[in-house]
Amino acid sequence: MKYTYRFKNHDIETALNVLCGKDYVQKAIREQYDNSNEPVNFKFPNHSAECVKWGHISVCKSEIERVRAYDPDEWNPFPEVNPPECGEYLVTFKDEDADYVQQNYFDMLGRWETAHSDVIAFRALPAPYQPEAKK
Structure with a gap:
């Protein structure tokens, strides 16, 4: 940590x-x-x-x-850790029925775009898939 x-x-x-x-x-x-x-x-x-x-x-x-410092490669508990900048993140939500993961935007006012559930953790989005070069 x-x-x-x-x-x-x-x-x-x-x-x-x-x-x-x-x-x-x-x-x-x-x-x-x-x-x-x-x-x-x-x-x-x-x-x-x-x-x-x-x-x-x-x-x-x-x-x-x-x-606790932000770590882009690990889940960061929210609100203990805040995203370092505005942008899209992979987010774990706590909903009435279960926890789930989806992409969400963190704005410059310190709010998540989707407010219907509680954000419990976030991390940087992974890099997009890149197929291996054909040899």
Whole structure:
């Protein structure tokens, strides 16, 4: 299972992503989240005219949440995980009689096109069938 991390205060997350880069922020949290030290430490370059100086910010772990990350190759429980973008997905619905799977559209307002059933999970659509080239 893959995880990503988010800050409870979105402004802190935005500032760190600008200063350090989103990939670095996620990597630093992954490396430090489960250790025994309380804060998660972030370093960032400060380019001045004469040299490169390094800044340092520490954030309490209580300000960071571990959340399940979207995995296009697995079923993602909804609404615990949201689709990363608008588009068509393979969706498992919970209906009165049974669970079933069908293709459905997730819009930019965060809603599924078919609202008559409850979405319980989703995944990326598989690639279309491609016949093997004849030899």
